[in-house]
Amino acid sequence: MDFKLKIWRQKNRNDKGQFVDYEVKAVSPDASFLEMLDILNDTLVKKGEEPIAFDHDCREGICGSCGMVIDGRSHGPGRGIATCELRMRVFRDSDTIVAEPWRTKAFPILKDLIVDRTALDRIMAAGGYISSKTGGVPEANSIPVPKHDAEESMDAAACIGCGACVAACPNSSAMLFVAAKVSQFALLPQGKIERKERVLRMVEQMDKEGFGNCSNNYACEAECPKKISVTHIARLNREFIRAELT
Amino acid sequence: MNKFTALYRSSVGKKIIMSLSGLFLCTFLIVHASVNLFLFKGAEAYNTASHFMSSNIIIRLVEVVLFVGLLAHMISGVVVWIQNRMTRPVGYQMYRLKDNTKLSSRTPMLTTSASLVAFFLVSHLLTFWIPTRFGADPKLPYDMVADAFSQSSMAVFYIVAVAFLGFHLKHGFQSGFQTLGLSTNRYKWLIDSVAVIFWLIIPLVFASMPAYFLWFQ
Numbered sequence: 479m480d481f482k483l484k485i486w487r488q489k490n491r492n493d494k495g496q497f498v499d500y501e502v503k504a505v506s507p508d509a510s511f512l513e514m515l516d517i518l519n520d521t522l523v524k525k526g527e528e529p530i531a532f533d534h535d536c537r538e539g540i541c542g543s544c545g546m547v548i549d550g551r552s553h554g555p556g557r558g559i560a561t562c563e564l565r566m567r568v569f570r571d572s573d574t575i576v577a578e579p580w581r582t583k584a585f586p587i588l589k590d591l592i593v594d595r596t597a598l599d600r601i602m603a604a605g606g607y608i609s610s611k612t613g614g615v616p617e618a619n620s621i622p623v624p625k626h627d628a629e630e631s632m633d634a635a636a637c638i639g640c641g642a643c644v645a646a647c648p649n650s651s652a653m654l655f656v657a658a659k660v661s662q663f664a665l666l667p668q669g670k671i672e673r674k675e676r677v678l679r680m681v682e683q684m685d686k687e688g689f690g691n692c693s694n695n696y697a698c699e700a701e702c703p704k705k706i707s708v709t710h711i712a713r714l715n716r717e718f719i720r721a722e723l724t
Numbered sequence: 725m726n727k728f729t730a731l732y733r734s735s736v737g738k739k740i741i742m743s744l745s746g747l748f749l750c751t752f753l754i755v756h757a758s759v760n761l762f763l764f765k766g767a768e769a770y771n772t773a774s775h776f777m778s779s780n781i782i783i784r785l786v787e788v789v790l791f792v793g794l795l796a797h798m799i800s801g802v803v804v805w806i807q808n809r810m811t812r813p814v815g816y817q818m819y820r821l822k823d824n825t826k827l828s829s830r831t832p833m834l835t836t837s838a839s840l841v842a843f844f845l846v847s848h849l850l851t852f853w854i855p856t857r858f859g860a861d862p863k864l865p866y867d868m869v870a871d872a873f874s875q876s877s878m879a880v881f882y883i884v885a886v887a888f889l890g891f892h893l894k895h896g897f898q899s900g901f902q903t904l905g906l907s908t909n910r911y912k913w914l915i916d917s918v919a920v921i922f923w924l925i926i927p928l929v930f931a932s933m934p935a936y937f938l939w940f941q
């Protein structure tokens with residue numbers, strides 16, 4: 479398959495950046511979007527041009543680093559996938575594809591398609607943990623957990639911190655991410671102990687980082703590669719109200 | 725007070741204020757729409773109902789709360805909107821939000837419906853509320869309504885405005901419950917069903933009055 483590409487190129491944080499047109503030829507329909515970029519980069523390197531910088535690591539949808547907006551959608555067309563899981567066969571031959579970085583003030587662009595997502599790490603550092611003494615691993619079944627809670631918590635814990643929710647949100651809100659992290663702890667006995675401080679601190683940090691206010695339009699859920707449900711946002715709101723009132 | 729300002733400063737806190745005030749305003753719509761229905765029982769019934777509403781002390785107290793609620797809703801709405809606009813200084817070349825959201829939930833629809841409803845409210849208060857309340861107009865309430873809606877421009881304006889109110893509530897009602905954390909898998913169907921009363925039935929009731937005077941009188 480052949481494609482025309484419009485890709486955002488930006489040298490560094492301070493550069494203004496612009497779209498540059500490229501062409502790739504003879505790409506396998508089974509190649510992932512990242513593999514297509516690899517092929518393109520090979521040709522650029524051969525020509526002595528600077529390859530396109532993009533973030534990636536696991537290439538199997540579990541590390542959350544490969545975020546970019548492709549044809550106006552976080553991680554491209556399709557539901558429940560990251561860019562590394564996006565196959566070129568979903569496009570049509572000789573399509574023009576637009577690829578640009580996550581755009582929000584809270585994620586400054588570092589280079590080309592790579593953004594700085596450490597704002598999410600700072601939200602985690604503000605409360606996304608449990609405090610406990612280190613030591614031997616405790617016996618797993620010494621604290622019983624209702625099956626349903628364990629499942630819900632596990633669903634929330636599937637969040638890979640990719641930032642697609644923020645990128646897709648018209649308000650650049652990080653509520654789905656924070657909600658997933660708050661839920662994952664709030665549902666388990668170990669996490670309940672610090673639940674109040676956790677939700678207040680994480681929301682405070684989220685606001686400090688310059689993410690927007692959630693307006694419940696649910697674009698985040700539609701674009702999340704792990705299909706995190708917005709019912710977790712309802713839980714975050716509940717946790718917040720509980721923490722404020724009691 | 726300190727706690728309140730802290731709440732207001734936080735994104736979630738502002739949304740809680742928006743949802744509480746919004747849902748409170750929804751309950752007012754039920755009362756308003758029910759009183760309006762007396763129009764169909766005839767002039768006398770409507771005039772009596774209208775007199776009761778403007779003289780009852782409890783209603784007048786609730787009226788004050790209503791204005792406070794409306795103000796809180798509008799102010800937090802504007803603040804949220806401005807803050808959100810600032811979060812993405814450089815926009816996307818291509819942004820397919822339409823694939824992921826409903827029309828009623830998208831910001832342009834919410835701000836358009838909010839502005840139109842706000843404009844409508846001012847005009848509505850000037851036409852009906854101030855004259856009945858402060859007795860500036862010697863006409864009886866029923867005649868006032870009949871007069872106003874005999875002008876087709878006025879009647880159409882009212883119908884359009886309540887249609888937009890319906891749109892606003894299509895998003896707003898469920899959004900309020902989500903923000904209060906009540907929208908769980910278990911209750912979502914209930915919220916969505918009750919929402920129909922607010923985004924469809926109540927606007928239809930409101931629209932029926934201008935339509936009645938315009939076309940059937």
Ligand code: SF4
Pocket residue numbers: 542636637638639640641642643644654655658698701702703704705706
């Ligand atoms: S909630 Fe979904 S979209 Fe948001 S960071 Fe987590 S995995 Fe990515």
Ligand code: FES
Pocket residue numbers: 533534535536537538539540541542543544560561562563
């Ligand atoms: S490279 Fe790890 S999720 Fe895509």
